[in-house]
Amino acid sequence: MKYVTAVWDDGGFSVDPGAYLAELPRLRADLPPGARSFATDPGHYDIAGATRCVKDLELAGVHFATDKSGGLVLDFAPNKFKHDSGLRITYSGVTHFSVDYEHSIDWMLVDAVLLDEILPDEDGGCTHEIALTDASILVRCRDLEAVWGGTS
Numbered sequence: 001m002k003y004v005t006a007v008w009d010d011g012g013f014s015v016d017p018g019a020y021l022a023e024l025p026r027l028r029a030d031l032p033p034g035a036r037s038f039a040t041d042p043g044h045y046d047i048a049g050a051t052r053c054v055k056d057l058e059l060a061g062v063h064f065a066t067d068k069s070g071g072l073v074l075d076f077a078p079n080k081f082k083h084d085s086g087l088r089i090t091y092s093g094v095t096h097f098s099v100d101y102e103h104s105i106d107w108m109l110v111d112a113v114l115l116d117e118i119l120p121d122e123d124g125g126c127t128h129e130i131a132l133t134d135a136s137i138l139v140r141c142r143d144l145e146a147v148w149g150g151t152s
Contacts, residue, residue: 006114006131013133015055015115017045030120032143035128038089039118051084052148057113059132060086062099070094072139074130076113085149093125093142101135111135118144 003020006013028036043050057076065071072091078084111132118128121140128144130137 001117001129001131002119004115004117013114015047017115020117021045027120031118031126032124034143034145035118035126038144038146051082054087054113054116056082057087059111072097074137079112088147090145091139091141094139096138096140098138099135
């Protein structure tokens with residue numbers, strides 16, 4: 001990610017959205033409406049207290065459109081200690097999707113979100129990068145819609 005820090009170090013996972021949050025006022029005008037709404041939601045990066053912070057959500061499903069419409073849906077289950085509900089992100093106009101697995105953490109049953117970053121793309125869309133505990137997801141799309149309660 002360009003601004004967000006989400007890494008493993010000797011003390012565990014280290015996450016810091018500070019640099020991204022500092023840039024977000026400048027970036028927001030160039031983000032498509034759904035991406036802008038999700039990225040600027042007050043709870044999105046409130047790691048300590050928000051039930052709508054993405055940190056610790058668990059990747060629960062990946063659903064591709066098979067009709068070349070460019071649709072993609074990612075489902076995230078709630079962490080029972082933190083979230084009231086899960087999150088469903090529906091992407092439109094997807095031109096790139098990739099998952100890079102590290103396969104270095106074998107003691108975790110599921111991949112959980114560390115943090116994410118949404119940036120404007122040169123074509124008017126956006127990129128959404130999600131750092132997971134043992135993988136990363138990158139989506140390039142026209143826009144996205146994030147709905148809490150979309151999965152349980």
